[in-house]
Amino acid sequence: MKILTCGAYIPNKVLTNLDLEKIVDTSDKWIKERTGIEERRIEEEKSTASMALEALENALSKVDNPKNILENTLGIIVATSTPDYLFPSTACLVQGKLIEKYNLKNPPQVCFDILAACSGFIYAIYNAYNLLKHSEKKYFIVIGSEKYSKIINWKDRTTCILFGDAAGCTILEKGDQDNFLSFDIGSDGRYKNLLYVPCVDDQDKYLKMKGNEVFKIAIRSLSSSILKVLKKANKKPEDISYVIPHQANIRILKLVAERTKIPLEKFFINIERLGNTSAASIPVAMNEAIEKNLIKRDDLILLTAFGGGFTWGSILLKF
């Protein structure tokens, strides 16, 4: 099994730190120093499903005969915490559009969303990998699509500076060789009060986070998860070509680099331009690293994320 191709959708509208200075009591200097973020993108028109479809179309534009791939695809998983509906799932909405556009006779059948906040994409790949392994089909579509701008309280300076909208996609292909070397997936449900989005009637619907407490746990969880996947695959930090991390905070990544002894230069970072795009951040970053020719076939790459739940996970694979 390997990653056949990647794609992304990045909204056009840029929201800079200077724009945020006009909305809440913050400063460009504070945001840059504390998070590494300079600007983020906001989607004004498209839904989460439409962004997911755009990212998938971008991935399909890089392969020969996309219709043949779609007819041979087992399913679609969309990792998202910001779906358009509770149901139908974002994945079903994407599948519906694909059937119409490509006139599919054998469309992807196993279509569902995964909700694991910022770790959603890692969870989605883990599930897709295991489902595809036991199937006669050859491909699986995994998308991370997020529109956090709709669950952000734009009056809360402790959270509104962090997040942005985007979507990223990968297509897994089953073959003779398995390029996925090891997985580490975890969760700890005891910390709900540190990071959550209510969806009960009597509460507001915005994201709430005790950032500095989440910060410490994120560093510990990411570092230990990275070391676990390396150990499971009998690999060393120096074997890795690139770490594609979830982009939550540049200071988190610096401390994780120190703890794992993987040089920070090996971490692909685009947080300065996109902020935290939750489940979309890893596929978006991976797509960018591939387009910039930083990752080549057979390079060892490590995907890692931490998020609400708490959830976390890492995947070590040969690209």
Ligand code: ACO
């Ligand atoms: N502008 C100016 N000042 C601010 C802002 C702001 N936007 N936000 C907070 N402050 C102030 C606080 O009020 C506080 O002031 P005080 O000292 O007078 O009380 C001071 O800055 C420090 O606040 P902290 O919260 O301690 O700041 P910290 O350095 O921890 O940075 C941040 C906050 C960026 C949120 C950081 O804690 C973080 O990145 N946390 C982890 C986030 C994360 O990884 N989440 C998981 C993924 S997200 C998901 O799953 C949905």
